[in-house]
Amino acid sequence: MFGIYNKYMCNQSPAENKCLSLVGVPIGGRAQIRSIDHDLPGRGRLHGLGLFEGTVLKVIRTDDPMIVLALGSRVALAHRVAQCIEVDLLPQSEP
Amino acid sequence: MSITFLPKAPPTAPTMPPLRTQAVIALAGTPNAGKTTLFNALTGLRSKTANFPGTTVEIKRGRISSAHEDITLLDLPGIYGLQPHTPDEEVACRILTQQPPPDLILAVLDATNLERNLLFVSQLMELDVPVIIALTMMDIADRRHLKVDVDGLREALGCPVIPVSGRTGDGVSELRNQLLETVAREAATHPLPCLSCRGCPIATRHAWSRSLCDQCVRAPATPSEQHTEKLDAWLTHPVFGLMAFMAIMVGIFFIIFQLAEAPMAWIEDLFEASGDWISAHMAESWLRELIVNGILAGVGGVLVFLPQICFLFFFLALLDDTGYLARAAVVMERWMERIGLPGKAFVPLLSAHACAIPAIMATRVLEQPRDRLLTILIAPLLSCAARLPVYIMIAGLLVPNAPVKAALLLSGAYLTGIAAALAAAFIFRRTLLPGEHQALIIELPDYRRPGFRTALLYTIDRGALFLRQAGTLILLFSIIMWFLATFPPAPETITQDHESTPTLSETHDRDLAHSYAGRLGQFIEPVIRPLGFDWQIGIGLISSFAAREVLISTLAIIYGMEGEDEESESLLDGLRQSTRADGSAVFTVATCMSLLVFYILAAQCIPTQIVTRRETGSWKWALLQFSYMNVLAYIVALLTYQTLRVLGYA
Numbered sequence A: 001m002f003g004i005y006n007k008y009m010c011n012q013s014p015a016e017n018k019c020l021s022l023v024g025v026p027i028g029g030r031a032q033i034r035s036i037d038h039d040l041p042g043r044g045r046l047h048g049l050g051l052f053e054g055t056v057l058k059v060i061r062t063d064d065p066m067i068v069l070a071l072g073s074r075v076a077l078a079h080r081v082a083q084c085i086e087v088d089l090l091p092q093s094e095p
Numbered sequence B: 001m002s003i004t005f006l007p008k009a010p011p012t013a014p015t016m017p018p019l020r021t022q023a024v025i026a027l028a029g030t031p032n033a034g035k036t037t038l039f040n041a042l043t044g045l046r047s048k049t050a051n052f053p054g055t056t057v058e059i060k061r062g063r064i065s066s067a068h069e070d071i072t073l074l075d076l077p078g079i080y081g082l083q084p085h086t087p088d089e090e091v092a093c094r095i096l097t098q099q100p101p102p103d104l105i106l107a108v109l110d111a112t113n114l115e116r117n118l119l120f121v122s123q124l125m126e127l128d129v130p131v132i133i134a135l136t137m138m139d140i141a142d143r144r145h146l147k148v149d150v151d152g153l154r155e156a157l158g159c160p161v162i163p164v165s166g167r168t169g170d171g172v173s174e175l176r177n178q179l180l181e182t183v184a185r186e187a188a189t190h191p192l193p194c195l196s197c198r199g200c201p202i203a204t205r206h207a208w209s210r211s212l213c214d215q216c217v218r219a220p221a222t223p224s225e226q227h228t229e230k231l232d233a234w235l236t237h238p239v240f241g242l243m244a245f246m247a248i249m250v251g252i253f254f255i256i257f258q259l260a261e262a263p264m265a266w267i268e269d270l271f272e273a274s275g276d277w278i279s280a281h282m283a284e285s286w287l288r289e290l291i292v293n294g295i296l297a298g299v300g301g302v303l304v305f306l307p308q309i310c311f312l313f314f315f316l317a318l319l320d321d322t323g324y325l326a327r328a329a330v331v332m333e334r335w336m337e338r339i340g341l342p343g344k345a346f347v348p349l350l351s352a353h354a355c356a357i358p359a360i361m362a363t364r365v366l367e368q369p370r371d372r373l374l375t376i377l378i379a380p381l382l383s384c385a386a387r388l389p390v391y392i393m394i395a396g397l398l399v400p401n402a403p404v405k406a407a408l409l410l411s412g413a414y415l416t417g418i419a420a421a422l423a424a425a426f427i428f429r430r431t432l433l434p435g436e437h438q439a440l441i442i443e444l445p446d447y448r449r450p451g452f453r454t455a456l457l458y459t460i461d462r463g464a465l466f467l468r469q470a471g472t473l474i475l476l477f478s479i480i481m482w483f484l485a486t487f488p489p490a491p492e493t494i495t496q497d498h499e500s501t502p503t504l505s506e507t508h509d510r511d512l513a514h515s516y517a518g519r520l521g522q523f524i525e526p527v528i529r530p531l532g533f534d535w536q537i538g539i540g541l542i543s544s545f546a547a548r549e550v551l552i553s554t555l556a557i558i559y560g561m562e563g564e565d566e567e568s569e570s571l572l573d574g575l576r577q578s579t580r581a582d583g584s585a586v587f588t589v590a591t592c593m594s595l596l597v598f599y600i601l602a603a604q605c606i607p608t609q610i611v612t613r614r615e616t617g618s619w620k621w622a623l624l625q626f627s628y629m630n631v632l633a634y635i636v637a638l639l640t641y642q643t644l645r646v647l648g649y650a
C-alpha cells in the first residue's frame, strides 16, 4: 500500500528536463501531465475529472490537499495522489 | 433571458407512433451537472425515491406523461464515466449498461463546462441507446456571456440538443415535448461521427471534445470565475477554513434547534390531545390502553423529532447546493486523516447527529470499502436526535433550574460521543481495518446560490422516509413493548394478602414486576447493578431498543405515574423522589451520570444494525457494531458509577 507512494516521493528528479511530481509545481504555475502511476487507486477518478496524460493544469493551492484547475474545473488532490502524477512545467505564457 | 431555444424538432415520424407505455428514460451526467434540478423541473412532485434492488442506493423515479405516453424518468447519481468508483456510481453505470437498457438516455451537460462534459458524452454514445442532450445552466452561461452554438452541436453530435435551465424553467417544456416525441418515434441510436471505433483512448476523446468546444463555444476574453477563487482562498485555508467550518456547523445546529422547538411542541401537544380524547371517548379496555400508552406514546415519542430531522436535511441540502461541502471535505481531510478517516466521511458523520441510518447510507460517497466500513462502524456513536431527550431528562435530574450547567452537560455529552467515535476509528484503523484511507480526490464545483426547491423536495423525501419508519418498525416495537410491560397481569389474589388497600403506585409496581418486561428486568438486574441501575431502569434499558427516547415514557410508567396528566416538571420531581426498598434515592448523581454515559455510548437501535447489515452485506459487521458499542458503554458506565460512588456521590 505504501510502496507506490514512497516510490514517487523519492522519484523527483528535477534535473531531468523540468519534469517533476505535481507537488513540486509552485502556486500559479502551469504544467502538463506527463504520466500518472498505473497502480494509483484513484487513477480512473482522475481521468473522469479531466486529469490524464496531456492535460494542461494550473496550480491554485499547494498545501495538502492541493487544488488544481484543469479542463475548466477545480480539483482538490491529496499530496499522496499528486506525488504519483509526473508533470512538465510550462512557461507562464497565458494571462 | 436570451436563450436561443430550439424550434420543435421536425415531425419526422412517418406513420402513427407505436404506443409504448412504461418507457424508461435515464438522466445521466457528471456530478453537479444539474440532473436533480432538471428532474424536479420535469416531473415536479410526481416522483418517489426507492432503493435500487439489492442495495441501499436510492434512485429517484418520476413520471412524465401525455395522452399516448407514460414515461418513467430515473435520476441517476452523478458519474464521471462508465467505470464506477463508489456504490452510487456502480448503480448508475449498471442501469445504463444493463439488459434491457433504458429506452433513452437524457444526457445532462453543464453548458458552462462543455469540454469535460463532452468527454463524458463520448462514452455515453457508445452504449447503443438513443441519446438526447440537455444543456443545463444556460442562465449562468448567459450571465457569463458564454455563447453556445446549439445548432452546431446538434449537427456534430447527430442527436437532439436542447438548452434548458432547470432553475428558471426555461426550455423545460421543449425538452419534455422532445422526450415524448423521441420515445414515441423509437429513435435510432446516434453513433458518434468522430469515433467510429470503440473504446478510444481518453486522449483521443479529449482531442475531439476540445475541437468541438473550440468550434461551438464562444467564451469571453476574461473568465468571470473570480469570486469562486477568492472565496476558496479563505474557505479552504488551513486555519480560516477550519474556523469557517466550525462557525457554519455551530450556526446550522443552533438554527435547527431554534426552529424545531415550536413544531416539536405542536406534535407533542397533538399526541397528548389525541391520547386525552381517546381516553375520554373510549371505554376502559386493554385496547384503549394499547392505543394510548403503547401506540400513541411510542410513536409520538419518535415523531417529535421529525422537525429536527427535516431542518437538518434541509440545511444540509442547501449547503450541498452551494458547493461548500466539497470545501469542507478539503478542510476536514487535514484533520481526519490523522485518525485514519477520509475527509469526505465528515458528511455522513455530520448527519449522524440527526440519525445514524441516513448517515450510514450516506457513506456510499466514499470510494474505498474499508473507509466505508470504518465510517459505518463509528457513526452510531455520534449523538443522534433520539438521545437528546434522554440527555435533557438527565440534565433535569442532575442540575435542575441551572440552564448554564445543563447546557454544559449537554455539550459534554455530544463531545463525549464525538471523542468516542474518533477513538474507535483510531483503534479500528490500527486493528481490524488497517491500511491507508483513500487519498482525497474531489471536484470543487463553482459556488452557486442554493436552490430552495431542490432542497425542499429532498427534505420532503427524507421526512417521508422517516415517517414510514415510524409508521412501521417503531409502531411494531411500541406494541410489543406495551404488551411485554402489561402481560401477564399480576393475579388478583395477592392483593388480598395485604392488610390495607395498596396505593395505585404499589399496584402498578406489582403488575409491572409480574409482567414479562418486569421479569426480564429482574433477570438482567445482577448484570446492571454494578452500574447503579435497578430492575426498573433495566426495563427502561430494554424498552430503549424500540427507540432510545422510549426510556422516558417507560420510566414515567415504571415509577408509578400516569403519563397523561404529567407535566415534565412533575415527571422529574417524581423520578427525583423515587426511592429503593431501603429508602435510599434511586437517581443519585452517580446513577444519573452512569445512565448518561451509557446512553451516549450504547447501541440501542436495532434499525441501525439492520441498515448496517444491508449496507455491508453481512451480519458480522452489524454484530460487531452492536457488541463493541455496548461493551464500551458498559465498561465506561461501570467506571463512572464506581468512581463516583467511591467519591461519595451514590
Ligand SMILES: Nc1nc2c(ncn2[C@@H]2O[C@H](COP(=O)(O)OP(=O)(O)OP(=O)(O)O)[C@@H](O)[C@H]2O)c(=O)[nH]1
Pocket (backbone or CB within 6 Å): B029, B030, B031, B032, B033, B034, B035, B036, B037, B038, B077, B078, B079, B136, B137, B138, B139, B140, B164, B165, B166, B167, B168, B320, B321, B322, B323, B448, B449, B450, B451, B454
Ligand atoms: N443557475 C442554475 N443553477 C442550476 C441549474 N441547474 C442546477 N443548478 C444548481 O447546480 C447545483 C447542482 O445541481 P443538482 O441538480 O443538484 O446537480 P446533480 O447533477 O443532481 O448533482 P449530483 O446529484 O450531485 O450528481 C445546485 O446548486 C443547483 O441549484 C440551472 O439550470 N441554473
Ligand SMILES: [Mg+2]
Pocket (backbone or CB within 6 Å): B035, B036, B037, B076, B077, B078
Ligand atoms: Mg442529483
